[in-house]
Amino acid sequence: MSDYLIKSLLGVLLLGAGLTSFLSMMARFGRPGDEVRAARLRKVHKVAGYAYIALLAPLAFFGAKFLVEMGDGLSVRGTFHFVLAMTLLAVLVLKFLTVKTHRQLLKHAPVLGMTLFSLTLVIFLITAGFFFLQTAAGK
Template sequence: MSIFFIKSILSLALVIVAAVDMLAMFEVFGRNERKYNPETLKKIHRAAGILYLIVFSVITFLCLRFIYLTKTELSVRGTFHGVFALAIVILMAVKVMYIRTYKQFYNHAKVFGVLIALFTFGTAGVSAGYYLLVSEFGTEKSYDRIIQYKERAVMPKREKQDIRKQPAIMTDPESIGRGKNIFDSRCKFCHDAYSMDTVVGPGLKRILKNAELPASRRPATPENIREQFIHPFSRMPSFENLSDEEVEDIIAFLNTL
């Protein structure tokens, strides 16, 4: 099961808990004539609050872990998601201080509770809502490759040393020619080798002369291109069936772009 799908389901659960939490307090403080037992509603509110903190902490851990592994700059949508989540943390901290210590501000804590619920809806909407929509509720599996690639990118020192022992880039015309033939038969349907324009995947012009690879944003090195063939980023299919010699030939060709 995809980590994105798990996070999305947890986010939906968080929305439900936040809604229950908010409605319980609406019933306690918002009605002139109360329909339900206030003490029961307060217990529900307290239990929902504890459950909210647990689920929120789990989601936060998964999100921070993903950011740590990917080390990529957040998208606009990811930035909004992060700002909303940070606002929730700050509001929760201030609300607890108002309730536990600065009790003269207790009435403001009620407003903070509503704001926390609203920010929760926004946070889940721009993350879980987006993912479940574009992935057809988790049935589109290409998104799963992103986290798989990033997790494998965090390699132990011994694996890094093995990578450094990979052969140097071939520069002889035969290797370059073979690499071009393989590229034309396997890669050119998705990648333009002679520009930076996107076809299905990004253009590959100057791919080994730039600082970063165009999609994964990892350093533009032969080692990372070799890794890309085995553990591809995003929607790129795996090319594990290529022999080591074929991979080296493709890299020789890419080095000429």
């Protein structure tokens, strides 16, 4: 199994965890209900968030390894991916710190979460999406 396939499959799982986390909070804030439902959605969000972090770690390792191998020969798509990935990590750290240590800034967590999901989707589409299209086309 190639590194590209492994990274793409991890990317699919990462996108799934991000989508689960995103949709659970959208449902919680967008359709208020009883407290039991809200607590359940918060728990789903938390589990999906930790799964997201666990899936992001090996992807970051693979990305760093690839970056070292490529050196200065990184393509435009690769450079764009790298910049977006660094932005994603920065937003993830900001959101994590906001939720865990800076509770007075908690009102910004939904925007940070939406930004995380948007960045995840864009990175997925320009890398794993591109890989799957190339594989399907037989190239």
